[in-house]
Amino acid sequence: MLLRILLLTAFVGLALPVSADTVWLNNGDRLSGDILLLDGGKLALKTRYAGQVLIDWKDIDTLRSDKPLLLRRQGQGVDSKRSEHSQQLAAAGKGMVRVIDATSRTVPLASITRLVPPRPVLQDRLWEGNLDAKLDMERNEDDSDEWKLKGNTRVEHGRWRHVLTGDLEHEIKNGSKVDDNWKLEYDLDRFLSEHWFWRVGGEQQEDQFEFVTRLQMIGSGPGYRFWDDELGRFDLIGQFNRVHFDTTAGDLAFDTFSMEWDYKRLLWGTRLEFYSNAELHIPEIAEVDYVLDSEFGLRYRLNSWARLSLLYELDQIRGLGRTSSERHYLMGIGFGW
Incomplete structure (x- = not known):
């Protein structure tokens, strides 16, 4: 019985989709991968099938990410301590994204000028x-x-x-x-x-x-x-x-x-x-x-x-x-x- 449970758990784990970020474009296309950063109006997305691709921020309809990201929006200055922290991003309406942390709020994509995965200053390896x-x-x-x-x-x-x-x-x-x-x-x-x-x-x-x-x-x-x-x-x-x-x-x-x-x-x-x-x-x-x-x-x-x-x-x-x-x-x- 225990062996059956372990095998079933393994098969279920293999069947689950691998967590990845998703980007929906204005032309209806959808890309999946890992968001590396947004800077200078370009979103760097690392995909399994095409390596790293650069996407114009203005060509993105909405996006989703299950990993923490640091956001900087217009008017927040250059101090990284003034960046917003999100636990995840959820797809919203056209040209919008939902920022989820302790609270949830929907913001225009055009207001976001930078996305960076948080990296601790002191870390191992x-x-x-x-x-x-x-x-x-x-x-x-x-x-x-x-x-x-x-x-x-x-x-x-x-x-x-x-x-x-x-x-x-x-x-x-x-x-x-x-x-x-x-x-x-x-x-x-x-x-x-x-x-x-x-x-x-x-x-x-x-x-x-x-x-x-x-x-x-x-x-x-x-x-x-x-x-x-x-x-x-x-x-x-x-x-x-x-x-x-x-x-x-x-x-x-x-x-x-x-x-x-x-x-x-x-x-x-x-x-x-x-x-x-x-x-x-x-x-x-x-x-x-x-x-x-x-x-x-x-x-x-x-x-x-x-x-x-x-x-x-x-x-x-x-x-x-x-x-x-x-x-x-x-x-x-x-x-x-």
């Missing part, structure tokens, strides 16, 4: 990252082969976050090596509250063809997370650092104060990603006023893992009344997770 590659081969007056790898990854569990970034660059011109350098940085964050955290980190760089052949740095300081959700993130960190240089003329050690930001924002549904990272150092030496290391980039998502990337790097140092800048433009392909 979050792993993301990107790896971008650039290859440049020239066969003109000089034969030149240059390649560069840039990668980063973040792992979060509970109140801890691990951030690892690295660069690797190699160039050969006319059979001779002219550039060979690498950089690796690891940061460990401990969240003290929903927004505040404390960071401890270290960095090492090596370059065979520069005056500074090796840089080692350790630092620590407070950070503040403004937001981190499905649309992006923004962190600001201040640190006190100890820096050690190995140069062709000898060793040098000094302290710096630094300010760092980490910004990412998804645009055009989830197809386009804008990101920016920068670190500004104020050294405690008279010869140098500041050192800036920054990058600004765009990634276009070809599919769930492949990316086309465009990156602009600006490295700047000012001291003794002069400013020296290096600018790099990189275009390549990579993958993300």
Whole structure:
């Protein structure tokens, strides 16, 4: 008897439809999948049969979702804390949707400017990252082969976050090596509250063809997370650092104060990603006023893992009344997770 009950329960479970979000279009079509987000007038829907599709918000008649969503409506401002929370959305009349939480209310679709699945700031088993590659081969007056790898990854569990970034660059011109350098940085964050955290980190760089052949740095300081959700993130960190240089003329050690930001924002549904990272150092030496290391980039998502990337790097140092800048433009392909 028990075996029959278990078998019956299994068959009933298999027969039940898989829960999914549903979108009804103005032309009468109906699409099922998982709502990823609404932003910029585009609804990103992940379907089983066509992957991720972007739907113009104005082409939607109504929709239904059984999962919690954060809504932002016209006139609510930019503060995410002013977003409305819904446990589910129910289909209503043409151009309307019913928002169900502690209460139930019907609102026009046109009044909704953003839908985002809620993502706790502190959560377990979050792993993301990107790896971008650039290859440049020239066969003109000089034969030149240059390649560069840039990668980063973040792992979060509970109140801890691990951030690892690295660069690797190699160039050969006319059979001779002219550039060979690498950089690796690891940061460990401990969240003290929903927004505040404390960071401890270290960095090492090596370059065979520069005056500074090796840089080692350790630092620590407070950070503040403004937001981190499905649309992006923004962190600001201040640190006190100890820096050690190995140069062709000898060793040098000094302290710096630094300010760092980490910004990412998804645009055009989830197809386009804008990101920016920068670190500004104020050294405690008279010869140098500041050192800036920054990058600004765009990634276009070809599919769930492949990316086309465009990156602009600006490295700047000012001291003794002069400013020296290096600018790099990189275009390549990579993958993300």
